Amino acid sequence: MWHRSRSARGVLLAVGVATAASATLTGCSSPATQAPKPSAAGGTGGALVVGVTSDPDTLFPWKATQFQAVNVLQNIYGTLTEFDKDLNTVPGLATSWKTSKDGRTLTFTLRDGVTFSDGSAFDSKDVKFSLDKIKDEATAAVASASLASVTSVDAPDPKTVVLHLSAPDAALPSNLAVVNMAILSSDDTEASLNTVPDGTGPFVLKNRVPSQSLTLARNDKYWGDDRPKLDGIEFRVIPDESSIVSAMQSGNVQLAVFDDPLVARTAEAARLTVAKTPQLSYHALQLNGRRGDLGDLNVRLAVQCAIDRKQVLDTAALGEGTVTGPITAPAFKSNPDQRPCPTRDLGKAAEYLGKAGKGSGVTIKTIVSQGSYSTSVNEAQNLKAQLAEAKINLDLEVLESGAYVDRWVAGDFDAAVALNGGRPDPDGMYSRYFTSTGNLNKVTGYSSPELDKLFAAGKATTDQNERKAIYDKVSAELENNAPWIWLFTSYTYTATTSQVQGFIPMANGSLQYLRTTAVN
The missing domain is CATH 3.40.190.10 (Periplasmic binding protein-like II)
Structure with a gap:
């Protein structure tokens, strides 16, 4: 057993974006240098x-x-791993990490001499505390699904952390690099940190x-x-x-x-x-598959077929961008032409509405953020105009940024015009949304046994070609079921x-x- 002393908590110190290269995948060991x-x-x-x-x-x-x-x-705040300027995964609070031969154990060596901003020392107890709390459903951490493979976390000494996994997880080092996986002091609470952040x-x-x-x-x-x-x-x-x-x-x-x-x-x-x-971020019309008419695949496909994505891009962003599929990371990029209705097809949209028994049309209540990004309202208005021609009425509700985020995280919407951040690894982008156990699955209202299997397979191998083939299937599954309508990157x-x-x-x-x- 080991321990360490800490100084008093709660002291607020008042002292004195190039195209990404493909992400580095971790095999048996980390990069040797920072x-x-x-x-x-x-x-x-x-x-x-x-x-x-x-x-x-x-x-x-x-x-x-x-x-x-x-x-x-x-x-x-600091994280165990970080991204460099080209989005390769590199050391952060951990100087190195090593994967066991069977892929089920990931051992991190922590950096010496790190302190939190209140002056207290950082060590493995803080890492174990943070990862355990992120995994805890009661915490409601937005990235908890990234730790789905982690069965337990050990801190055998102050500078070593061991993650035990249920299966190999090639995406984990990259997923640990985002600020949603920040390492917090084991003595801090959410309430205190919302007033006085205490990071490294x-x-x-x-x-x-x-x-x-x-x-x-x-x-x-x-x-x-x-x-x-x-x-x-x-x-x-x-x-x-x-x-x-x-x-x-x-x-x-x-x-x-x-x-x-x-x-x-x-x-x-x-x-x-x-x-x-x-x-890497992408603009999308997000459809909640558990709400009203959107529970019918045919309605969702009708929405997909009724939209000219290039028109949305040209209208809202002056054509400054590219029509996209689900995955925007260069190493795994989706082909936007491989989807139902790669170009707008109002006849097909009407056919899908007829199959759904909604030939007279549908109304979809849609939330829009004002303030978090500039093109949101223009996107929403163009989508509304296009879809009206297919007897699909977007009933727009424009919300202040904070109110929009609250509704979005709660899954309290039928549809949402959204700009979502992308990640170098597709698992980090989508497993929390589109797997049955994903902690943000309530935002999408869609999962399937096939997607569960594909995301599990994508983490189980470090072979780049195998992972690309797997995530191509993920992309096809998403496009063919239209839980979201991916529009463009900018x-x-x-x-x-x-x-x-x-x-x-x-x-x-x-x-x-x-x-x-x-x-x-």
């Missing part, structure tokens, strides 16, 4: 103001689904004014080689993206990430530097003023490279 650490050119110090359109709806990483919350929390990341919370700003300060005890150059970061809430551009012109904001291509063009015209980055546009150097945009939308950013 991720390549980009370095910022120019000076150090200074404060950066980032313009954002919404306030984070939570400060608890295990429940964060809103993009703005994730972007803040990934700079406060490069920054700490300094101040928050709800609906106005959230300010981070540099964590001088951060363990990484890429120690933050900035003294602090203020996330300033400015609800309109065009107003953020104006604030950048006046020098009040130095960095912002836009999803509206028209705003990006305005920023370029204002002589700001704009980096255009293809994203870009983020990172705008910076001339003072900002060293920030690296990522294809998963992460702002983790704020830790390498400098302001001259």
Whole structure:
């Protein structure tokens, strides 16, 4: 047995997105070294103001689904593994990991000298506590399905954690790299962390004014080689993206990430530097298969056939993107032409409605977020207009970002116009939604024995070709049953003023490279 002492808890420290390469799959051992650490050119110090359109709806990483919350929390908390700039899985709080020959044991060696922001030491007790709590259904962690293969977690000494698995899980190292799998102190609670975050990341919370700003300060005890150059970061809430551009012109904001291509063009015209980055995230019309008429496959297929995806892309995002199937990760990418009605077919849509006994039409109540991303309302209006021609009425309910997230997580909708974050590994993208035991299956209302088998098979092998073939079948199963209608992938546009150097945009939308950013 072993133990360690801790300092007092609850002290708030007030100190001083390129196309992704395919994800690295872990075989018997991890990379021997840390991720390549980009370095910022120019000076150090200074404060950066980032313009954002919404306030984070939570400060608890295990429940964060809103993009703005994730972007803040990934700079406060650490994970066992991380992604590098090309989305390869690399060491984080764990320096290495090793898989047993039978694939049923995964052993992590933890990093020395890491502390939480309250000054207490990080060790294996915190890892065991965190993974056990994420798995616990009562926690309602949004990524708990990523640990479905983990039967138990051991902490034999302070620097070693052993995960025992029910079956080999090739996706697990990648799945552990997202902030929803953040390692928390075993002495902290959800209630305390929603007020005072206590992480191991490069920054700490300094101040928050709800609906106005959230300010981070540099964590001088951060363990990484890429120690933050900035003294602090203020996330300033400015609800309109065009107003953020104006604030950048006046020098009040130095960095912002836009999803509206028209705003990006305005920023370029204002002589700001704009980096255009293809994203793994995807726009979709999500249908809840447990609600009303959508429980009928024929109704869902009618919706699928009645939509011209390119028209949605052209109308909402000025054609800045690509029509997509379910899987957007480059190593496993779906072919969007391999689906029922790869192009719009109103005759086929009418045929499907007739089979469902709904020849006179259907009405689908649809939630839409206003504020979390810029194209949502335009997408919804175009979808409504297209579907009306097929006697499918989208009854739109436009919600503030926080209210939308609450309804979405609860599965309290018939349909939802959504932008979902993508991941390098398809298991992390979809097993929590489309397996019978997935913790977010209530959001989709759809699973099948075939999908359960396919997702299990996809984790059981590390062979890249075998996994690609398996996830091609996953994609076909999803398209043929139309639980969601995948529309398009698009870009983020990172705008910076001339003072900002060293920030690296990522294809998963992460702002983790704020830790390498400098302001001259």
